[in-house]
Amino acid sequence: MDHDNPIRLRPVIEDDLAMFRRFLTEPFLIGRDWFGFRDAQGPARRFATDGYLGEDNGRLIVEVERDRAVAGFVSYMSGVYGGAARYWEIGIALLPDWRGLGIGWRAQAMLCDYLFSHTPAQRVQAGTQPENVAEQRSLTKAGFQLEGVVRACEFRAGQWRDGYLYSRLRDDPSPL
Template identity: 45%
Template sequence: MPDEVTLRPVTADDLDLFEREFSGPEGVGTHVWSGFQPTADLRRRFAENGLLGPDGGVLSVAEGDMTVGRVKWWPGPWGPDALACWNLAIGLVPAARGRGTGTRAQRLLAEYLFDHTRAERVQAWTDRANLAEQRALEKAGFVREGVLRSAVWRGGQWHDSVLFSLLRAERAGAPMS
């Protein structure tokens, strides 16, 4: 079991860790890697607003005093009129995986979004083959909704994704391992 898992605002030192750990397939994992991405935008947004804004954000995942990853969220509108949900994603350094850190961090982010925004729904999706992330989302209280066929282009081919959600009304009684 990991040390206490917390979320906190990103620091400049965290940006260095994110660039080092999440710039290649070894850090992000085979189910997420979609090629090299520029990092200048992340640093620009950090300088502008600390990676926190009305259109989403990024928080650092910490175990005790050590940063072990990040969670992020962005709007996921279903319908024409209003924000109905947030999409969320997580990235953990390889050493922090498989110990419950991701489950706890994703649940903490969902709680944070329900506490501080009007969203009714928080959702996440993962590669159909990423069974570890599917288990983490289910343990965090998310409900598997179905498969999005050929939803993500990665590695020269289309991949299916599995969609999960957590509704505001489900948050209080949802189990978390």
């Protein structure tokens, strides 16, 4: 672990909603995943519903322990293969100042460990764009393996684009 930037995952608090609104209303703050302007009041409604700790999806804040700075968030959403095999799909959004510091891969590995500890899921998966080499490295460091190309899975910047699918299974060793 990078001792200069030890991190932790924690539940969302009301003060975090301003960051979520920024990701929805500041073009390209989220990077390649900008899908246009979204409802800036949505985060407050979701927080009021379940504090972003839903049974089938949610978010946790990535906090840098040293100064309790919020670096971004991780997300998780459940899915089902074959009608019975539940899995989690995870994602991450870091604020620009915190990218490239080794925080992302650790946050994703921590989220996987958390999901494997608290749910019976056998699989956690994550997708990224072919041009996002930094996220591909991050997922690999977090213990994920590339499974393949998912063709035309994302509409972004006016066209359908391919994605890469990565997974980590319960029996795969944690890099932490």
